Amino acid sequence: MSAPQGKAASPFKQPKAVWAVAFACVISFMGIGLVDPILPALAESLDATPSQVSLLFSSYLIVTAVAMLIVGWFSSRFGAKRTLVIGLSVIVVFAALAGASGSINGIVGFRAGWGLGNALFIATSLAVIVASASGGFGGAIILYETALGLGIAVGPLLGGELGAISWRGPFFGVAVLMAIALAATVAFVPNLPKPARPTSALAPLKALRHRGLLTMGIMALLYNWGFFTMLGYAPYPMELSAHELGLVFTGWGLLVAAFSVFFAPRLQARWGTAPVLYANLLGLGIVMAVIAAGVTTPTTVIVAVIVSGAFIGINNTLTTQAVMLVAPVERPVASSSYGFLRFIGGGLAPYVAGKLADATDLSVPFYLGAATFLLAIPVLASGHRLLRQAEASPDAEEPVTPALRPVGDAAAAGGAPPVIVAVGAHARAATIVDTAARYAEHSGSPLEVVHVRQSAVVEEQAVETEDADQARAAVKAHLDRLAAGGVPATGQVLDSVGDHAAAGRVLARHAAEVGARAVTVGRSPRGALAQFADGSFTAALTHAAACDVLLVDPDAGPRPLTAGTLTELRSGAA
Template sequence: MSCRRASTKRGKPGTKNRSDSSVAKSTLTAEAVQEAAKPSASIFNQPRAVWAVFFAGVISFMGIGLVDPILPAISEKMNASPSQTTLLFTSYNAVMAVAMLVTGLISSRLGMKRTLLAGVVIVALFAGLGGISGGIWELVAYRGGWGLGNALFVATALTAIVSMSRGGVTKAIILYEAAIGIGIAVGPLLGGELGTLSWRGPFLGVAGCMVAAFVALIVLMPKERQVAAAADPVRRISLSDPITALVRHRPLLVFGLTACLYNIGFFTLMAYAPFVMGLEIRGIGYVFLGWGILLALTSVFMAPRLQRAYGTVKTMCAMLALFGLTLLAMAIWTDVQWVVIASVVFAGALLGNNNTLITTGVMNAAPVERSTASAAYSFLRFIGGAIAPYMAGKLGERFGHSVPFYVGAAFVLLSVVFLAANRKHIRHVDQVEAH
């Protein structure tokens, strides 16, 4: 499909192309309008509101990797099996997956700023409760509540950054993925350092950080009506909209199912690797710090270059294939400590590239509101994240430590086959971005 055809198709009323134009025309100041019109505008030249959401996003995404270093400690202190302990990831991701279906409904009624603030408050509350919990099942339940708050924040933050940023959708997504990468990198570091004092420390630390994020959003983000003016015109979103979008728009479904499959490998690594590293809390934290740093750097600096050079779909296939082979190496040499550690760190580079590429693809995949596309994609993405941790724990207990990584590798390689088989449905995403 040529750029001209892509332009015609996406220029219909209610489509994403019209939304892109409205973003450029409805920023907060006249200066922002001028900057948005400059393709060469620096990615760092953004309104204060964008940086407020970015800061809160870093803290919010810390929760993904925060518990990695303390998983063995929680298992020991609470007399819980690895599979029970990995439920801290499963409950978090399962609640996020379901909650993603209602984020658009909530944000279209409350507004972006109020929804972001509600998410931050819920995360702070349940992180604090997790820090004072007395048993593994209580802690698992609080992590689920944490996932609810994170769902409200995550889906809305992507829409907010894309709507209010200068320089186009791609640069906005790079900022969003950078927040994810930095948060994922800092999370294990914070978890490792505070975890040496007590496993409760990381939970209480995040609760405190989210209070700071709440203050930043209150102070730096404009009033709700100004935020609404900067965003696309938003209709009232219904509960069924994300599911309807998946059914009607094959490209969105392809990206969502691809994310579901590769997230099984992603969260197998996140949830089960700490049990086979043979390191103390601080050591696990530093390994995942290296993982997160590479994830952040590649998502910001490497992914855009690869996308321009080779295209979204080809680069995704390459990154996912390499990630599957990395998990396979972890499965074969599970008992070799340096192989496991090096594989975890290297995987960060692969996942950083892939996360930026697939998020960009989702935003350009279908002519629906960005909030609806984000919710639909994230619903499928976090289903994979919910399945993987508990499955990995059970497989490891029953069949040995290498089996979870074999299974994770199989799912990731299956995602490559699925993506390649459906390439004709998603090849237009690069043409839309170029247009």
């Protein structure tokens, strides 16, 4: 929502703790792409079949899947920093052991240990970055997205360069880089407070009893089946060196990162989550079928794999958002349940693909992958109504009430449409609320103070940027202050999933539901870079709102958003 007034803050001006974890995120996101360029070299050097090498993915992902069920329980008891440190330590040890191994079975086993460390790390890294960030969570999200993009894009390139020297290079490279990240995490990341309530170890499994979460989880399982079939087997028909494979998957990774961060939210805003996912899954099915049909033509496979990066980037982000929208449980629990199902699909796919390739030919696993992409469409359709309802109606907490009873009644305006003021946690919020209160009094309308609590989604990770008590406290503080001055007002906390722009659309829908006269918002110093990466709250609100939207300048009072004002806001709005 709004941020402190004044000069635009750089999203990259963050504490050392944030940079330490962001660096570890880059190395973690390198993980899969780093290994892909050396798959043919592994098979040749260790006298292994492609199906045996594919078990590198299966052992890693299946252990990650099972571990996702307990990481919430572990982190809530031992703390986020300790969870990060243990996860990074496990990755360092098992990546080094994999590099030192002399057999394919040894590498497969050590990759399983690597998967355990990966689960501990990915389940807590985004939350730690958000909790440690300065100047609001928006900058932390941008930094995380940057780490994601670098890791996905640079991973295959580095893997190709190190793999051209030796197939052991990428494993030892990860071990060394993660050791550096481990030292930085120990030195710079503070001990963060544990949750008030420890998470139950059974909570993620119990959450799958909810139809919406189970449906989206099965859809993710089918999607990941096709995705990891491609990732595990596409390098073989390309007939390229490790260096050349690195370049191919770097192109793929750049598209994954770009479409995940920049294009997916904009497509979702224009068409809705489900329609974009339908089209995207169909596109993935077609691309996979092209790979299957052209498996004997390396150029066809290379082009199709690179193009698939765009579809995969969109799917990673919107599938996670779909899960979070329909899940009636806490975000960390929903993430664990979803992670369990999607990693299970990713883990089983390479194993089954290997068996099929050995029994038939290399095209069959890709045709099966295409079929799983297409099968995910009717599965998603079976939960379409739940997803549409979740998108159309923002989740609301119970109304917030002031500790003091104001003089008069917020409903005393005789049923007049309310004036809504959107508030964030910053120094000028009180001035903005007071200005909105004067406008409401002048127009004879009741005042409603609203705060949108955001759950940020970055590719396949989701995190609550504040807990429910913090959000309610932000509203209650304004209501108490207004009540002490005899100003009647009501309060509300809304939930949104996605970027800043998604929060703006949630507020617009709420304003329509209550028949608001106007929505007032304050100016924020979030610069052009922040808005481009994370969306503009005010621009999205203005586009979606059916009522007037007023920009509150604390020094000059509210003013309507004209077309010229909106252009100005796009380079400096909330």
